[in-house]
Each structure stands twice: as structure tokens, then as C-alpha cells.
Amino acid sequence: MFFIMGITDGRKDFDFTQTIICNLCGKYGRYQVFMTYTVLSLFFIPCFKWNKHYYVQTSCCNTLYELAPEIGKAIARGQQVEIQPEHLTRVSRGSSSFMYKHCSQCGYETAEDFEFCPKCGKRF
Numbered sequence: 835m836f837f838i839m840g841i842t843d844g845r846k847d848f849d850f851t852q853t854i855i856c857n858l859c860g861k862y863g864r865y866q867v868f869m870t871y872t873v874l875s876l877f878f879i880p881c882f883k884w885n886k887h888y889y890v891q892t893s894c895c896n897t898l899y900e901l902a903p904e905i906g907k908a909i910a911r912g913q914q915v916e917i918q919p920e921h922l923t924r925v926s927r928g929s930s931s932f933m934y935k936h937c938s939q940c941g942y943e944t945a946e947d948f949e950f951c952p953k954c955g956k957r958f
Contacts, residue, residue, distance in 0.1 A: 838876070838877050838878065839874065839875060839876050839877075840874075840875050841872060841873070841874050841875075842872070842873055842875065843870065843871070843872055843873075844870070844871050844872075844873050844880075844883075845868055845869070845870050845871075846868060846869045846871070847866070847867075847868045848867045848868060848869070848909050848910065850865065850866075850867040850909050851864060851865075852864060852865045852916065852917055854892070856892050856894045856895055856897070857919070858892075858895055858897055858927065859894055859895040859897075861894040861895065862894065863892050863893040863894030863895070864892075864893045865890045865891075865892065865893075865917055866890065866891045866892075866893060867888065867889070867890050867901065867906070867909055867917075868888075868889055868891070869886055869887065869888050869889070869906060869910065870885075870886070870887050870889065871883045871884065871885055871886045871887075872884055872885040886903075886906075887900060887906075888900070888901040888902075888903060888905070888906025888907075888909070888910075889901060889925070890917060890922060895927075897924065897926070897927055898924070898925040898926045899922035899923060899924050899925060900922070900923045900925050901917070901921060901922060902921040902922075905917060905921045937951040937953065937954060937956060938956070939951070939954050939956045940953050940954040940956070942954070
């Protein structure tokens with residue numbers, strides 16, 4: 835008799851839409867909510883999930899937040915909730931937030947790879 839089982843990690847994206855103005859990049863975007871988990875499968879059928887974590891990723895700058903479990907469970911059940919800043923814990927900054935250089939002296943901002951500010955000459 836063959837017994838096939840396995841333990842793998844999974845991800846489930848939720849159909850959740852909340853538009854925001856991002857606190858980090860200042861752009862207009864939306865929250866994308868998903869859950870990660872570990873699952874035990876028997877004969878390729880998922881049987882038991884554990885280690886569930888809920889995450890929110892912004893569409894504007896791809897910053898990743900961990901979502902409070904009670905809010906994540908409500909979204910998974912299909913309830914309409916509004917995500918507040920106190921429900922989020924930042925995990926990592928998004929990639930586009932590192933693309934711009936900002937001069938601390940004159941306020942000049944650029945995406946170019948300059949060593950010195952073209953406006954005032956100070957080193958970035």
C-alpha cells in the first residue's frame with residue numbers, strides 16, 4: 835500500500851479592495867491582502883493548515899505589512915472591514931521607495947544616479 839503525504843507552504847490571495855494614500859510614498863494606491871500558511875496534504879488533498887499569517891501589500895510602492903489576525907480572519911470570511919493603521923505592522927519597505935534620492939539641503943528629488951545634487955552641489 836502506498837501512502838503519499840507532504841507538507842508545503844501556500845499562499846491565498848483575497849478579493850479585497852481598499853483604496854489608500856500611502857503613508858510612505860505619498861501615492862494613491864490600494865491594499866492587496868493575502869494569507870500564507872503551511873499545509874499537510876494526504877494523497878494530494880490539503881487536510882490541515884497551520885501557521886497562518888495575514889499580510890497586506892500596497893500597490894503603489896509594494897510595502898509589505900503584517901495584518902492583525904482578527905482583521906485577516908474577518909477578510910477571509912468575506913466580511914467588509916476597513917484596515918486602519920493600527921492593524922498593520924510593517925515588515926519591509928517597497929522597492930520603489932529606494933529609487934529616489936532626496937537632497938537634505940535644497941529639497942531636490944531625482945531618480946537619476948547622481949553623486950552630488952545638481953541644484954546645490956551637496957552630496958546626496
